[in-house]
Amino acid sequence: MRENYEYDMFENYSEVVMLLVKVRQQNLTEEEEEKVRSWREESPENEVLYAKVMSVEFMKMKMAQRACTDSERAYAKVKRRAQRRVRVRRFCYLSSAVASVFLLLGGWFYFDRMELSGLERLNAASEIIAEGSKAELILSSGECVMLGKGQLDSVWMHEGMEVHSTEGRVSYTGERLCREKCDTEELQYNILRVPRGGEYSVVLGDGTSVCLNSESELRYPVQFDRGERRVFLRGEGYFEVAKDPEHPFVVEVEDAKIEVLGTIFNVSGYAEEERVVTTLVEGVVRLSSDNESVLLEPNEQGVLDKDGHLSKVEVNVFPYVAWQKGLFVFRQQSLERVMQVVSRWYDVKVVFKDEETKRISFTGNMRRYGNFEQVVRMLEMTGGLNFNIEGRTIYITEK
Structure with a gap:
C-alpha cells in the first residue's frame, strides 16, 4: 500500500501550467x-x-473539447483549489494535477499551430509499445515453456521442485528438502530467457528474487547443493x-564474477556494451576479474571494462535500478546510450544519420510502460531532434 504524503499543489501553480503550455509550443527560454x-x-508523479x-x-482529447472549453472559468476554479494545502495519497495528487492541467491548458492555442505531419509522426510512434511480461523457460529436459501476458496461473513438479508460474514471475519452492539429494547428483539447470521488448522475474529455490531486463537470460540450478549458489x-x-x-x-556475467552473502544489487553485462557494471543498493559484494577484485559498499558501482580493468566509483543508484520501478532515468547520457537502452525495451532499430547526433547529451525521466511517442516527444523537445519512423525502424537527425 502506498504511503500518504503532504504536497503543496505548487506555490505558483499558474507558472507551472504556463510553462507546460510553452513546452507544447516549443517556445521555452533556457531558464524556463x-x-x-x-x-x-x-517526483515520479510530476x-x-x-x-x-x-x-x-x-492532444486528441483537447482537439475534441476545443469547441466547448471555457479556459478563463476553468483557470479561476482550479487556481482556487490549487492554493489549498491538502493531504492526499499519491494517486489522488496525480489525478488532481492531471485534471487541473487539462482544464488550464485549454488546448486551442497550440493545436491551431500543430502541423499534420507532426501529428502523423507521433501517431506512428504511439503504436510502438513494449510487450512487457514475456519470456521463455527452458527446462533441464530441453522442453521450452512460453511465459507471458494472459497466461493462466499454473503449478507443476520439475526435478523435485514445485514450480509456480504467474504472469510476470516464475518461482521455485521445496529447495530446503532437496539439498541432501543434490549433494550426490549432478546439478540440473533451467534457463529463463527474456527477449527484446520484455521483462520477467524468477524466484529461485533459496528465495532469491531476480528481475531480468529486456534481451537477458539467467541460467540457474533447479536445486542448489550444499556448496555455493552459482548462477x-x-x-x-x-x-x-x-x-x-x-x-x-x-553471479557470473561475461568475464566478471560477483560474490555476495545476502544483498540487493543491479548488474548489467550486455555483450555489445563490452563492460560489466555492478551497482550496489544494499549489503556488500565482491566484483572480480581474472586478475583483480574490488569490494563494493552501498551506493558504489564497480565496472569491468573490455580490457579487464576493474574500477569503482560512488553513484546515485536510482538511475541504474529505476528500470524495475517502471522508469527510464538518464543523467547526462549520450543520445546513443539513451537509444541503446530504449530500443532494447521497445524492440526497435535505431539509425543515426551522422555521428554528431549520437553525442548529444540528455538528462530526463520517462515512463517505462508508456508508448514510444513519449520518447519522441521528449527527445525532440530537449535535444533539437527529428524522428522519422518507418515501421519499427527509427531514423534520427538533428533539426
Missing part, C-alpha cells in the same frame, strides 16, 4: 527549460503528469539475494 527539468525531477500532457492521447547471467538483472552466510551467492 531548466525550471521544467527541475520540476519533472522532483514526470507522469508531464508525459500525459505531452501525449498524443491528450549465470547474460544482459541485465536486479538481484535481491536471500541471506545464507553458509552458502555464498555467485
Whole structure:
C-alpha cells in the first residue's frame, strides 16, 4: 500500500501550467527549460503528469473539447483549489494535477499551430509499445515453456521442485528438502530467457528474487547443493539475494564474477556494451576479474571494462535500478546510450544519420510502460531532434 504524503499543489501553480503550455509550443527560454527539468525531477508523479500532457492521447482529447472549453472559468476554479494545502495519497495528487492541467491548458492555442505531419509522426510512434511480461523457460529436459501476458496461473513438479508460474514471475519452492539429494547428483539447470521488448522475474529455490531486463537470460540450478549458489547471467538483472552466510551467492556475467552473502544489487553485462557494471543498493559484494577484485559498499558501482580493468566509483543508484520501478532515468547520457537502452525495451532499430547526433547529451525521466511517442516527444523537445519512423525502424537527425 502506498504511503500518504503532504504536497503543496505548487506555490505558483499558474507558472507551472504556463510553462507546460510553452513546452507544447516549443517556445521555452533556457531558464524556463531548466525550471521544467527541475520540476519533472522532483517526483515520479510530476514526470507522469508531464508525459500525459505531452501525449498524443491528450492532444486528441483537447482537439475534441476545443469547441466547448471555457479556459478563463476553468483557470479561476482550479487556481482556487490549487492554493489549498491538502493531504492526499499519491494517486489522488496525480489525478488532481492531471485534471487541473487539462482544464488550464485549454488546448486551442497550440493545436491551431500543430502541423499534420507532426501529428502523423507521433501517431506512428504511439503504436510502438513494449510487450512487457514475456519470456521463455527452458527446462533441464530441453522442453521450452512460453511465459507471458494472459497466461493462466499454473503449478507443476520439475526435478523435485514445485514450480509456480504467474504472469510476470516464475518461482521455485521445496529447495530446503532437496539439498541432501543434490549433494550426490549432478546439478540440473533451467534457463529463463527474456527477449527484446520484455521483462520477467524468477524466484529461485533459496528465495532469491531476480528481475531480468529486456534481451537477458539467467541460467540457474533447479536445486542448489550444499556448496555455493552459482548462477549465470547474460544482459541485465536486479538481484535481491536471500541471506545464507553458509552458502555464498555467485553471479557470473561475461568475464566478471560477483560474490555476495545476502544483498540487493543491479548488474548489467550486455555483450555489445563490452563492460560489466555492478551497482550496489544494499549489503556488500565482491566484483572480480581474472586478475583483480574490488569490494563494493552501498551506493558504489564497480565496472569491468573490455580490457579487464576493474574500477569503482560512488553513484546515485536510482538511475541504474529505476528500470524495475517502471522508469527510464538518464543523467547526462549520450543520445546513443539513451537509444541503446530504449530500443532494447521497445524492440526497435535505431539509425543515426551522422555521428554528431549520437553525442548529444540528455538528462530526463520517462515512463517505462508508456508508448514510444513519449520518447519522441521528449527527445525532440530537449535535444533539437527529428524522428522519422518507418515501421519499427527509427531514423534520427538533428533539426
